[in-house]
Amino acid sequence: MKSALRQSMAWLHTWVGLLLSWILFFIFLTGTLGYFDDELDDWMTPETPVFNVSVEEAMPVVKRFVDKNKLDNYSVRFPVERSQPFLTISYRDENNKRQRVNLNPSTGEALTLRATAGGQTLYRMHYRLRYMPKMVAYYIVGVATMFMFLALITGVVIHKKIFKEFFTFRKGKKPTAWLDGHNLMSVMSLPFHFMITFTGFLLLLYSLMPLIMNAHYGAGKEGKDAFYKEYFNRTSVEKSGVYQSSLDIDKLLSIGQKAMDNKSVAWMSLSHLNDANSQFEIGSVHQTLSDSRDKWVFDANTGKLLDEQVGHESSKSFYYVLRSLHEGLFASTSLRWLYFLTGLFGTAMIASGMVLWTVKRRSKSIKEGGGSFGYRFTEGLNLGCLLGLPSGIAVYLLANRLLPLDFSARAAAEANSLFLTWGTISLLAVVMALLKKADAAWFKLTYLAGVLFASVPVVNALTTNLGFFYALISKNWVFVFVDLICTLVSIICITLAIYLQKLFSKECQESKAVQQRVLTRTQA
């Protein structure tokens, strides 16, 4: 009975894993890179200087800009956290259109950044996908997440010696090495995989399960807006039209800082200056798991505290904790690296599962002279996904440096270059696999990925003044690490390609020798 259950679970694990592995690989890889989305943004806008300015030092620039443009409604984000490298002021212009300017916090000079998809697009791709409506993407990602959950649970059920084989890794023996590698990467970071899958699903909660929300607030956009406004305490007031003098912004900031009890200020906003309904809001930097969007609301005319949203009621606190765990917003640099590492483990777990599917059926397919159409097609898809997506990411980074700066659709072209590369490589891989040339495709495409990643630091050094050595001397760690990681990936790919080339040529010689022996015996 137990054995039958395990067998059926193994079947489910194999096919559930394989069916959604391509989309899961995409979600995991882009999501993992998303842990450094802000750093990638910095890398993709090399003209942005690094600022080290406090809120107090940036305030004269804010006041100058507000006075010059006679702003009544505006919000300011200070350059105090990794997601905010410069001073940003958002406001509505005389035509009531939203405007946003990025300023040098020391001089007030407007920063003109190149148009780029940046790290944010790469990060958003892992749940928004690309080239499809938002809701369709959410449903696809939701289904993939459920399949991932199923694959994790069935994986635990079939792994009967989960503790005894915790440290097992038998290198060298081909199918067992892949199986051990797959198990190692799954079991070691199992808590992370469960957490990331569960919390990922929960983040799509309002889109995938809207019925309860609709029942209480009504269907459609209005109902949704009403729910978000109430649940997330969005504060907005209408202008009264009655004149009342507002306090000076410096005074309001100082009142806000006192109320924040020594927490660092991340942003502030002022609405309806010199109006009876004028409001001032201030928010803190994200530092712990559950302090998401802590904010304090004041009457801007009297300085009276109107609302304090610190911590949340249990259900919302639970949601914020899970969201923070998923996105790693609270993480320090070292923990962010560990998040990145475990994310890579998840990606490698999926990749090794895909390779394992091929390796298990390989000897049979060699005996059959190349295997069935289904086997070859699946191997081609696996190949295209495993090597096409990383190559696409390398091209995405290269496109940022090589596309002309005045090109109007620059950001979209960067994203398109990723998918174009991925699509081309996948097509090539499938065609080669169908023509029974999958072995050649494996090592040639691995070489290609290696060369593409190796060219990222070279092109960066040629097109910017932030090459590796200059970045190292000026302690610009983002540029140093991007160069280092691209070089490391390139070395891994090229080493792997050389290994695969040798392995396949040895296998080919052995297979020919066997065929020769059979032929000789038949003739004899």
Added chain:
Amino acid sequence: MMIELLTLFMMLHGFTLLLLAMPKYNKQVLAFPKKNKKLEQVFKHTGALLVFVSVAISIFYKGIGVGIAWSCALVTLAGTVLSVTFSMNSNKVAMVLVYLPTKLFGGINVKTSAFLLTIYLMITLLILL
């Protein structure tokens, strides 16, 4: 940074003791006494205690949520480093990780685990005080 390093090494040594407590792995290590059930039991309990203390320190210093996230990440890092290096050269890895107590007590024995436990608890106390 001290706490991060302490918990990482504590977990690495905890996992080493857990690994050496299993006959499947300890028979690959030449210096490990053969078929010594008592030693395996001691290593198992000490290893588990070191891992537990490492998680407790993380939670104490970083709070429940961040502490658990840290511990999960450290399990991944320490477990993988140990598994992969152990598959390459089990003797050397085991000897590097228990080098000092082995030199002091002339081989792998019960004192090895007592030594590691004492050293880590002392460092923890020093940091706490």
